[in-house]
Amino acid sequence: QQQVKQSPQSLIVQKGGIPIINCAYENTAFDYFPWYQQFPGKGPALLIAIRPDVSEKKEGRFTISFNKSAKQFSLHIMDSQPGDSATYFCAASSPGNKLVFGAGTILRVKS
Amino acid sequence: DAGVIQSPRHEVTEMGQEVTLRCKPISGHDYLFWYRQTMMRGLELLIYFNNNVPIDDSGMPEDRFSAKMPNASFSTLKIQPSEPRDSAVYFCASNIPGLAGGRNEQFFGPGTRLTVL
Secondary structure, X not given: OOOEEEEOOEEEEEOOOOOEEEEEEOOOOOOEEEEEEEOOOOOOEEEEEEOOOOOEEEEOOEEEEEEOOXXXXXXXXXXXXXXXXXXXXXXXXXXXXXXXXXXXXXXXXXX | OOOOEEEOOEEEEOOOOOEEEEEEOOOOOOEEEEEEEEOOOEEEEEEEEEOOEEEEOOOOOOOOEEEEEEEOOEEEEEEOOOOHHHXXXXXXXXXXXXXXXXXXXXXXXXXXXXXXX
């Protein structure tokens, strides 16, 4: 069963803090690992993505750390802002364009 | 670009009724995906199409669910008969894999919130 396990379910941080969301997978055929951000009443939108040939990728305040040997990857949000409050999903796909999503993490950034 | 368009945005129906959800993908995208989102099960892929052909429908929960893509700009997801446990938000997404440096980004529509009473 292709599966991506995500934790924590929810997270509350103060403004300026660094929330970290973790994901783990089993299927070694996965070759693409995106993170999606979803605001209430909206569809998910791609935030940042990584392929397993690199260990880290940064885009603005968002960083993915990837550990291929441990089959784990995580999202870090630097200098978090109240506007970052949303649900975050990790996902993974093997060749074929089909995504498997984690269960989601509800992030609240307190001002 | 208008993005992925879904209709209706909200649907309330009674158990046993037929429900049809509609999706218009982004022009030029050759993949279309239908997802269902619930608190209990998260975001589940139901079915996806490539060039209007269904590729994988293993996520379709029951025979009550069916999906079609008669042309490159339109797809439907039908539930007949509907049941209360079908209540969820249904998303349509589209993409062209390999575009924009291999991001394989899926573009989601705003979703249809379905309530079956």
